[in-house]
Amino acid sequence: MKLLPWLALALGILLAGCQRPTKPEPATLIFARGADSQKLDPADVDDGESMKVLVNVCEGLVRFKHGTTKPEPCLATSWTISPDGLTYTFKLCEGIHFHDGTPLDAQAAAFSFLRQMDKSNPAHLPDATFAYWSAMFNMITAVEVVDPMTLRLRLREPHAPLLASLCIPAAHLISPKFINQRHPVGTGPFRFVEWVPNERVVLDANPDYWDGRPKIDRLIFKVVPDSSTRLIQLQTGQIQAMDGIDPNSLPIIKGDKNLTLLTAPGLNVCYLAFNCQKPPFNNKQVRQCIGSAINKKDIIDDVYRGAATIAKNPMPPLIAGYNNSIPETQIYQSNESFFPRSRPLKLEVMTNPRPYLPNPLRAAEMIKADLEKAGIKVEIVPNEWGAHLSRTSHGDHEMALMGWVGDNGDADNFLYVLLDKDTATLGSALNVCFWMNDAYHDLMVAARRELVPEKRAALYRKAQEIVFEEAPMVPLAHAQQLMACRANVDGILFEVNGDILFQKATVK
8 A cells, every 4th residue: 555655656757748748829920900902912913901911921033121112132142234224134042942842943933924924824814914014014025044043034125113123022923833812822931821801811930931930930910990999909919910000099009008109101192093084084174173172281180190291293202203393282263164063973982991091981071071162062982992993993983092002112113003004904904093195104114214313303203294284183192101019019020112021020
């Protein structure tokens, strides 16, 4: 009987040794946003919510240096540009693999370009629009594999913004062995796990990431449409970070010691787009009258609570070529004979907050009130974000609140992309004003070919004068970028172009 305690002790030690150690919970960061992604194919997205995910999964030959729009090496270690500006040659990094194990080489890199430019390519998906290719890369005529680790791009004509454009998601590389617009396979710091529509996108850390494994194990993009609900979830610790902040909430965030407010300059524009192909908006006097009636300062004070500046051009003032001599507002007297008496004009607006417009419905209400003071009747038509993009790109709107977050920090990315006739193709239009002006187009083409910075800037300043006179849009605001996180979160990189990068993020 005296042996029993020793037997019990030995048995307890044996059983303890057989128990599996408790696996620690993965370090997870939940980021809440106002709307879901539309697709997860970097070559075929033009909305910020899709890009927000993709920039953490995929990468390009080059990337922006942190805090700037200056290109630096990424998947390419170096590059050379021929003296005539027609040939770009990239040396690729050795030893990098896509998330499915496919090695990165020149052949694999070429695939992501060829699938966009070659309609006969099996990966040129029939439902894809590849809007960015036609807007920003259509000067590329050939993609050549020089040797296993050297890629060459040949151009039809010199294109000054090309290197900066190669930093954006449309030029990011995906595995040639896995094409699925809902499952991206890149080389980035996070790997795709799952997408539950209108609920969440889940990413896991890439343990083999060439630039250092992320410090968190899991990154979740959670859809929470209402900004006040997002803030409550942030305050209670249900999420760790959020964007789409209602400026009315800024005092709450600043006054909460458990929260941190992150800000960045606004490389963006919010604007009222007129569909210039539809009467009465095919009459520039109508467009000018509407622009004159809108009180931009009231919108800045009310909708943005001062966290924005008045826009007078389609691009923000920090971009080279900005024309500061343009007046903030056109001065025209409203003429009721220009407008239909039988019905109100329709103003379409997204219901989800955007980086350039935190409260779209309030902005629409203020514009409606301003126009009705001028005798112009308006009906507000609210759309969920995906439907809003579809309706405007197909030209189904009359007027629409829209916006743009700059991709590459170049004037071309605003003035050409948003207003050139080349980007007004029904179904994939980025020029949702459907304004087509030959003199403007000639300036855009000349500026793209001009490699001398000051000469390019002069061409863009002239183009902005034409936009002011023709009024295809009413520039409204350049919003300051706002994001909030828990005080125990650190290392999130909030970039000038709006990218939010989580590779170095930590949750303590």
